[in-house]
């Protein structure tokens with residue numbers, strides 16, 4: 434194995450978030466409130482299967498054991514199942530995950546599972562269909578719920594659900610969410626709203642910290658679980674009376690970035706050292722032939738020297754990220 438990816442702050446990288454498209458069919462108020470619009474007139478060409486195979490192969494050689502396929506909406510790629518199969522086929526990749534809005538899950542999750550998908554995260558911002566529509570711009574609540582049932586049916590032992598915590602919207606619905614996971618093996622994660630470049634007043638109007646939920650959980654017998662080296666940033670709590678778990682993603686908390694274990698590659702083939710970084714490192718020219726792998730690894734390692742110790746969101750600096758669809762969250 435080539436040298437494990439590590440930065441100058443002694444953080445090791447086991448987890449690659451690979452975006453395969455910027456396109457999305459939803460209009461979430463906090464992400465793409467006006468829907469997806471290409472940045473240039475020309476149709477962008479997103480990473481091909483061969484390029485995906487080369488980039489994940491290089492990461493795997495340097496210690497990456499988990500790849501999350503994300504977007505935009507990754508399942509809108511017509512070759513999505515082949516992408517899963519390609520990533521799953523890389524020696525060393527033990528977890529192949531995706532994050533989806535759930536739109537295509539009911540129909541296709543069995544085939545994703547057969548292709549090698551091991552973990553699935555789906556976004557559900559409210560359990561109230563009307564509020565779901567209000568937040569996502571799409572009337573698809575029932576379809577997404579059917580998708581979650583289909584995932585269990587296909588053999589996933591747990592489904593993770595992402596809920597962006599929004600003041601005066603879903604932040605009042607904790608009892609409903611707790612009730613929902615009582616008998617279901619769902620890890621429900623509340624994500625604090627993050628400010629991005631294109632966001633207007635939404636952040637000031639709707640950002641709310643996850644601290645009060647954490648205090649509630651601790652006061653009511655929930656216990657913090659230990660993490661493994663390729664887990665995401667959620668603090669996960671479990672309770673003996675619940676089949677489900679609660680996760681909290683609180684990026685504004687001190688030391689959130691201390692345990693950063695992940696790198697990102699955009700759908701256009703740029704390495705992003707941080708979700709809120711200033712620029713990407715071009716990789717695509719080194720994804721054209723298998724023989725370029727050593728050069729590719731050297732370029733990623735060079736980029737890692739520049740990785741900052743944390744984001745600068747508290748200073749109002751959101752880096753170059755206009756919205757999370759552009760980099761895959």
Ligand SMILES: Nc1nc2c(ncn2[C@@H]2O[C@H](COP(=O)(O)OP(=O)(O)OP(=O)(O)O)[C@@H](O)[C@H]2O)c(=O)[nH]1
Nearest residue numbers: 532554593595624664665666667682684708761762
């Ligand atoms: N600020 C920040 N937010 C992150 C980071 N990683 C994940 N998130 C947030 O958490 C959201 C949910 O991430 P998911 O795509 O569901 O995956 P995950 O929680 O990283 O991974 P798992 O632990 O495998 O479920 C992302 O879309 C981001 O909003 C990170 O490195 N920095």
Ligand SMILES: C[S@@+](CC[C@H](N)C(=O)[O-])C[C@H]1O[C@@H](n2cnc3c(N)ncnc32)[C@H](O)[C@@H]1O
Nearest residue numbers: 464504505532533534556595626627757758762
């Ligand atoms: C960018 S989406 C991509 C995958 C897929 N389209 C989905 O929605 O699950 C990944 C995650 O980022 C979250 N997200 C998007 N914008 C966000 C923001 N500004 N703050 C916090 N989370 C955000 C979404 O809720 C979703 O769970």
Ligand code: SF4
Nearest residue numbers: 457459461464534758
């Ligand atoms: S959060 Fe996901 S589903 Fe919603 S607009 Fe962004 S990319 Fe699309």
Ligand code: SF4
Nearest residue numbers: 690693707708743744
């Ligand atoms: S904000 Fe940047 S440094 Fe912090 S955990 Fe996320 S990717 Fe890592």
